[in-house]
Amino acid sequence: MTDLEITPLTQWHRDNGAKMAPFAGFDMPVQYKGIIVEHKHTRTKAGIFDISHMGEFALAGEGAKDALNKIVSHDLETLAPGKCRYGFLLNESGGINDDLIIYCLAQDEYMLVVNGACREKDFKHIQANLPESILLTDISDQTAKIDVQGPESLDVINDLMNEKWNHLKYFNFETTEKLGFSMIISRTGYTGELGYELYLPADNALEIWEKLATDERTEPIGLGARDTLRLEIGYPLYGQDLDEKHTPKEAGAGFFLKKETDYIGKAGLAEVKESLIALSIEGRRTPRHHDEVLLSSGEKTGTITSGSFAPSLGHCVALAYVKANDADNDTFIIKTARTELEAKKVSLPFYTEGSARMKVD
Structure with a gap:
């Protein structure tokens, strides 16, 4: 402690x-x-x-937008002051170093909000790929x-x-x-x-x-x-559902990627070996991180990344990476430490009554 x-x-x-x-x-x-x-x-x-x-980083300097645009997957060309956007910091092979939100404070002035466990490595990665004229400050x-x-x-x-x-x-x-x-x-x-x-x-x-x-x-x-x-x-957690071995496309988040501008890791996004899928499980027996996911034949196809009882739904849910060729299957078997659970592939979100986007007067 x-x-x-x-x-x-x-x-x-x-x-x-x-x-x-x-x-x-x-x-x-x-x-x-x-x-x-x-x-x-x-x-x-x-x-x-x-x-x-x-973690929070402040980034500023003439040309900051263009410099940052080459590092992150966010489309900064359409990010105006007063708006923020979710996206990714990728490694050269397209794997996810971190997911983060970028706040546009003013022209060429940003705040980057990163996961606490990734703070040090993110700062070093961004700093190493910025021109010296751009000031990056850790304000965490x-x-x-x-x-x-x-x-x-x-x-x-x-x-x-x-x-x-x-x-x-x-x-x-x-x-x-x-x-x-x-x-x-x-x-x-x-x-x-x-x-x-x-x-x-x-x-x-x-x-x-x-x-x-x-x-x-x-x-x-x-x-x-x-x-x-x-x-x-269905929001992913870095270190479980997102990691350096999987790309945003494999994580089902390809729609967050900008299409035009080149950025670190873009060249590694083409191949999709595994896909992150959503699974619904009846009852309260909860699959855990690293539990195996099997096909109905008993062949292993993947691994649970997140699993829990869903209080709003009254049953268990999970996210799992499976082989891309198996991702369209309707049913899977989850092998836990004590038993095997039948799981049905569903669409996200599991819970559809959230108020996040509600219009307020």
Whole structure:
């Protein structure tokens, strides 16, 4: 435990009864009142999440857009200030070094939000491929990230800010100093529900978290429910569903790739050896990461990457890589440590009632 990093909110989590565990090198809350309780609260009201383990980089300088465009899969030509976009940082063979969101702050000025476990390698990779005139700065340690997610999250944000934020559209953001410090409010999230992500100075995180926590509509949510929420929507997790051995096309995310501009890894995207598929399993017996996926003949075709009981659906779901030639099969068998489970291939998202894209007045 002594080697784990902490967030500005770690002591609050401990003081308020959170079950803690290592995640991405940080001491993070897994649950408070229970995964299913927290999951359902986020789907129906609003959950608050400490996501301060994520990495943030600032990138600026004349020609920053063109330089970054050669490194990431995002189409920066159509990314205007005030908008953000999801995409990938690839290796030379097209494998995924990381998935990340890029925020366009102004012309030739960006913020990159990367996975905490990938922070160091991402920074080195990007830095090595930038011209010296472009300044890349790791601002992770001075930046906290708090997510407010759920159908009532807009009401919570409006009350926090004491003004209406109904105008903010999906994958749009604004910078505000309304609370006495600079904070980015972004209409994004990882749960499939209407949600907002707050990027703010680490020194102000506890104050804002405590204000959010006292709102009767909110509950603190741990990483356990965050995982079941994202899996029900089919959002991938880096290190499980995404990795350096698989390309975005193999992960079913080829639609995020820009078509015109050349970028690192683009040449390696042509071959698709495996495909990430969605599987539905009756009952509560949960497949786990690394469980084998078999054809009906008993032949192994792939491996489970993520699996869980889905509280919103009442049964288990999973993501798995299988051989590309087998990806169109309707049924599979999952071999767990104790038994074999029948699985049916389905389309994503598993849970279709999410409010993430809802229009707000």
